[in-house]
Every structure is written in C-alpha cells, then in structure tokens.
Amino acid sequence: MQRKFTGAFYQIIPETFVTGAKECKPFMAALASSSKALWILKPPNQCCGRGIKIISGGSDYTYEPDKRYVAQRYIMSPYLINGFKFDMRLYVLVTSFDPLRVYLFDNGLVRFCTHKYSTSTKDVANRFGHLTNYSVNKKNKAAFQSNQDAAADGEGSKWSYQALQAYFETQGLDPTAIHLDIAALIVKTLVCVESPLVASLNKQAKHVNACFELFGFDVLLDANLRPWLLEVNVFPSMSSSSPMDKRIKSILVCDTFQLVGVAAVDMGAGDLKKSTPKPRRSVKPNRQDSTESSVTAEDIETQWIQALEDEASRLGHFERIFPTPDTIKFLDFFEIPRPGNLVYAKHLQMKTTTPNQLDGGRPSKGMPNAAVSAKPTTRQRSFSRKFSHAKTASLSYNE
Template identity: 45%
Template sequence: MDSVANDDETTPSAKKEVTSDDDSSSSSSDSDSQSEEHDDLESVSTADTVDQKSKDVAKGKINKMVQWTGYNKKQAILLFKSDAIIKKSSEHRALGDKYHMSFKIYKTECKLVRNTLTCHGFHEAHPNSNEFNLLWTGSHLKPYVLRGLTEFQKVNHFPRSYEITRKDRLYRNVQRMQQIKGFKHFDFVPLSFVCPGEFQDFCSAYLREKGTWIVKPVASSRGRGIFLVNHPDGVPLDETYIVCRYIPKPLLVDGFKFDLRLYVAVTSYDPLVIYLYEEGLSRFATVRYDQKVTKNIKNHCMHLTNYSVNKKSGDFVQNEDPEVEDYGNKWSLGALLRCLRAEGHDSTAIMMRIEDAIIKTLISVETPIATACKMFMPHKGNCFELYGFDVLIDSALRPWVLEVNLSPSLACDSPIDLKIKSHLVADLFSLTGFVLHDPMLRTQSKRNQDLAAKNPIRQQKQIRPGSGRLRGAASGRTSAADGVVPLSQEEARMVRRVKEEYVRRGGWVEYTYNAKSCLRV
C-alpha cells in the first residue's frame, strides 16, 4: 500500500522546452499514406518477437501475457495484470525485461503508474533519452515532440485535449453543439459565462433568474479557487473565471451531497473510440446538505464534493477496508448504484443518461482534437488519453457534467483507491497496446520509416486503387447491389485495431460503434 500511496497527480505547469499549453501553434503535413509499407515495418520492428513466437507459446504462463495482433498476427502486445504490483513475480517481468521496455514520467508524479510498469519489466529511461515505449506526462507536449515519435512509442495525451479539460473550452464546445444539434440534446452542462468577457451577459441572466452561482478558475483542479456567490458583485474581474449556475437540488444519500468520478479512455479521435471503465468513485461532502444555500454559502464542505477539499475536514471518514465499498466519504460507483437501487431508483436508467452525456461531451470536441491529431501525430496509435469525468446527479436523476480532468488523480490514499485504480491502470495499459519492442532499436526503425516516407514511387503504389491485400474491395469489385462502400486499407487496419482492443479491454466498456447514434436528432 505504501509503495503506491499519497501522490497527488494533477496537471502541473508546462516546461518551456518540451510541453505546451497550445499544440495548435504550428502545423505539419506528415503523410498517413504508408499503408502498404506498414506491415513490412511491423515485421522489421518485431523481428525478434516473431522469431521467439514458438518459444513463448511453449511457455504457457508467459504466453498469457501476450496478444498477437496485426496482419498475419506478427505483432506481440504485452498484457498487464493488476496483481503484478502485489506479487512482483518474474513471470510478470519476463517479457518487459527481455525487450528492454522503458518509460519516462515527465512533469507529474504517479507511483501507481511507475510501480505497474516496473512490475512488468519496464525500466525508467533517462530524462533526456528518446528511447522509451511510454511517455507519461502531466501536460501537453509540444508539436515537435509528437512528430518525432516512432510507431511503437506512446504518450498519454492527445494534442489539444485542453478543448475538453479547460472549463471554458469545454463549455464553448458543448455550446457549439447545442447550436448545431439543438439545445435539448446537449443540455447536460450548467449555464455558464466566462468572465470578465461575458460579465454583462451574466448580469442579465442573474436579473432574469436570481439564485446561487459557482465561480471556478478556468484551468484549476482539486477544488482550488472555487467559491459560491449570490450576487454579481461577488465575481472578481481581475482574472478569468467561469461562472456556472449552481445546481440547487442535488440527489442526496443520507442527507449528503455527492458526485461521481468516472474514468474514460479514448484510444482514437479519428474515428472516435471511447471506453468507460466499469468501476469509479463516489465522493461525498462531509457536512449534511441544507437546501437554504444562501445561509451556508461559504461552507465548502457542504457544497463541494472534491476529495482534496473534504479530506481536510474534521468530519472526514476514511475508508479502511477495500471489501466495504459503502463506508466513509469515498465509495465505489458500484456501491452507490446498489444504494440507489435499494432506495427505489432505476440505476440502469441513471447510468444510461450518464453514458449519453459522456459520449456527447467527447463528440463535441472530436473535430478540433482529430484535426490536431492529423497535424501532429505521425502514427494513429501514438496517443491515448485517460480522462476523469466529474458528474453530479440532481434530485430529478438528471446527470450534469461539471468538468473533465486532464490527468485524473491516481493516488491511492485508501484501500478502495488501490483496489479500483490498480485494476484500472493495468487494464488501461493492456487496452493501449504496447508492442513488445526494444526501444534501443528506435534508430533503425525510424530510418526505415523515413525511407518509406521519402520514396514517391512507393507512396504512389501504396495509395493506388486495387493494390495490396484488399485489392478486390479497393477496386470496387464488390457487387453494386450490396450497397456497401468498400473499406480502404487504412480503414480496414483501423477496424482490425479496434477489434483487437476489444479483446484485451479488461474492465473497459467500449462505445465505439454507437457514439454517433446519440446525434440522431
């Protein structure tokens, strides 16, 4: 427990030399048309893995740590086990050690991530080294860092993820979808105003319907700088804040306000591939809720459910037993849903509404982030993301997306944290798909890719209709009566990748194919 506890992982300020707050400052015309060369490069980069396949298959235990993927199943993906941080056995470390797998943790600290990787044979690379399989960072990377990634390297943020994790950008993007698809279909974020720019609009809204509003810094976390006001005079105009309508009638459990921390993974924005983890956290305030909000407007431990705020309260109760998930001020999501069912609420319907809001939130930022991915990511599989969605349920059982966290805390301050987050991280890394590849071979692999990209004859051959193993489909030989548009090689490869992700998804629930159905309005 001690080895993975008590780190607070939030988004720190970016370093000038590597990270950036705005990945859209430059552009690139990197080609994505290396389709026919892809499989050849897979064979080159995983040659040792293919040679060892028969030996690894013979070792039954080690084989359970591998998924064979790609065309002709040439590429080996390492599977992670949540119990590795407890057992710390050579079985879990064997393949990572053999291929000298490595990681870098930059601008953040997360003991759970570090321990999960090292228990699977990864070692920590030098801070200045480019030879790594994973770069885990607490902030966005500058475009030149993304462009320099090889096919086997991964980073834990997409470019321009701030479109969803900055409170002002999140509201703007959802507001845009309200205008395009209709307000009622995207009415899951409270009415908000970015001040001081929209202060007059806020005053007008306040005069129409007086009440309590909550003021938040646009780029903060852990409840820092948040307070309630009941008059425009209380809104500071010297800094940028987002002023949101306060939800006055939240759903209560035993008289206490709570919110949900839900974990969402995205493995692609083009197309949009979404996963929601099967378990999450319910975080409770430490003071019983009073409907007379104005009377208790300064009582943060009544109105704010952030763990970082309430853990400082003398009334905070820590969970001490991972098998008792409905005790203290932090419950599991499953325990909360069981409690709501026992009170007569339809927990299935509640989760369906929450899932709908999460999917629509990601759809609202799909276009700007997908555009940035095309500009900066040299390979489709370079980036993945773990988001922390904070959702409030009101007394009418309606979910509200309060904010989306860029680097949700993976600190394990209690047994329930460790129980949920250790499984989550292991399943996230399996889902992400780390190829068994020695990063020391980066130079040769990169040289092969550069040669392929610079050869115009082979580039033309790759995109010529009818070429490659999908020749019949690409040349339109399917029956016109079928009414089916044939897949390109790149699309076929993406379909295969998503199917392979599904096999190793663990506790992640996939929403790839039904995401667009939310927009049938």
C-alpha cells in the same frame, strides 16, 4: 455545446460562462436575471477546490475583470444520500479520435460532502456542504470519514461507483438505466469536441497509434436522477488516498495499458508518418505524379475494423460505449462525417444481424431509447458514396 446542438438531446451541462475582461456582460446579465439562483465560480487551471466561490444572484458580487473564472449555474436540487450531496469521478479512455473509439471503466469514485446539503443563506458559504472535492472535505475533521478497508467501499466519505450502483438497487432504482444515461452524456461530450481535437492531432501526431487519452469525467445526478456534466479532467489524479482508491486505480492503470496495446514500430523504417498512413477527410484521384501513399479503401477499412476487434479482446474492466450498435444515432451530430465512424456503424450493424458472430468482448449495453435503424441518413449515404469512390484511388494522408 448547447449553442452547437439545440434541443433537450444536448442539455447535459449546466449553463456555463467563461468570464474575463471582455466576457463579463453575458454572465452578469445571467446573474442578475434570478436572485434565487446560485452560481459556482471555478478559476482555470486549478484543482482540489482551490479558489472556488459560490455566489447567489441577489448577492452584492463585485466583478473582478483581472480574474478569469468558469462560471456555472449551480444544480440546486441534487440527488442526496442521507442528506449529503455527492458527485462521481468516472474514467473514460479514448484510444482513437479518428475514427472515434471510447471506453468507460466499470468503476469510479463517489465523493461526498461532509455537511448536510442546504441552500439557505447561512449555509451557502459552507464549502463542506457544496464542494465534493476530497481535498476540501478531509479538512472537516469532525465529520470526514476515511476509507480504511478496500472491501468496505460503500461507507464513509468516499464510495466506489459500483457501491453506488448497489445502493440504487436497495432503493428500488434502476442502476443500469442511470449508467446508460451517463454513458450517453460522455459520448455526447466527446462528439462535441471531436472536430478540433482531430484537427490538432493531425497536425501533431507522428504516428496513428502514437497517443491515447484517459479522462476523468465529473458527473452530478439531480433529484430526478438526470446526469449533468460538471467538468472533464485531462489529468485525473492517480494518487491513492485510501485502500479503495489503490484497488480501483491499480486495476484502472493496468487495464488502460492492456487495452491500449503498445504497437511495435520499426524505427528504422523511415518516416513514421508514412509507415502507418491515416486518411485525411478528402479523397483525391490517383495521379501519376502523386507522391502520396497508394492505399485502397479496403485496406484502410480492414485496419480500422481490426483495431476495433483487437481492443474488444482486451477490454478488461472497460466497456466500449462508442461505437456500439446503438450509437448510429450520434453520427449526424459529428461536425465532419468521417469514413471510419461510418465503417464502424455498418460493421456493428452487420454483426447484430449475424447471431453466430460474437463482438469479441463484453456485449454492448446500448443507449437508452436508441432506436437502431439500418437505414442511413441522407448525409451518411452521400458520404458513403464519396468514400466508396476511393476504392481505386490514392488516399491523401495527414498525420
């Protein structure tokens, strides 16, 4: 991510390597560069803290060429509560990647370590002080505190995200600013992976509304309350280990299906790919011998905007974090400019200048320090001109 987008704007993930027989040199060089740094090694395709190691730069670590790890520089100064490290599991729903529509659930899980945080040599190997995984810390029988009351969600070894926000207020901190920073981190992450995911979906999806994805984002706050992305889970657990889990996840599942909205498809209408066409990147002029669907740009724009507004009426406990009137600043970071994203930016900007027209749902909280400019960039103007030429042409579709 930081190779793709330089500068502080995209410094949202700790330095990370994927190790293996052919990828060992960069990681070993980074490991040797600082004897004080700690690194966390996570085996791929594992969960519940299985196989995770923490090593120091000055340790006698022996590289294992037959084993692959995701090696991540350890955040040495996490924000602590009562001396304990914690991270957050936040739930992010993507209803469409092209155009991109992203929603953040208003609650989540805050998972605490059960041993006070220390980076001393004798404590580095103590998993209870460094790994926040519930499955790890529940084994610490002497210190683990299970949640037995859904209403008491700010006690024990697992809190709710809303309880954490309330705690920040008691400490004189600004939970809204922290939340907006986290939302920006989530959007940046999805923008970075949008291009390959859209390419894959175009090859595999049989219908434009055939899929959605609920992600589990694991986020850590450092001592300066700056959020860092630890990992993104494509199969976040929906099991309920406590009354609080059950309450949060029950609402999450219900609101997910409500927001997604299952569209009825006429299975007897023939090829599903033709029943709801989706624009490809390129726009081709109309030809008499073309077998492609002839749909105007206005038709496509109307479908995109209708989907956005329909979802805005079914938000439940979700909030839309992309697109919003403030996220026009992210458009230049997409690898491929997509017409739908530009249509959304113009649509939302127009609505912000029309006071009597509401946004069909929860108001956008916006992004921190996001100066909204109604003036598109050169790249956006160029793309807009190309897309506008399609208003009397046939569009090429690829599902």
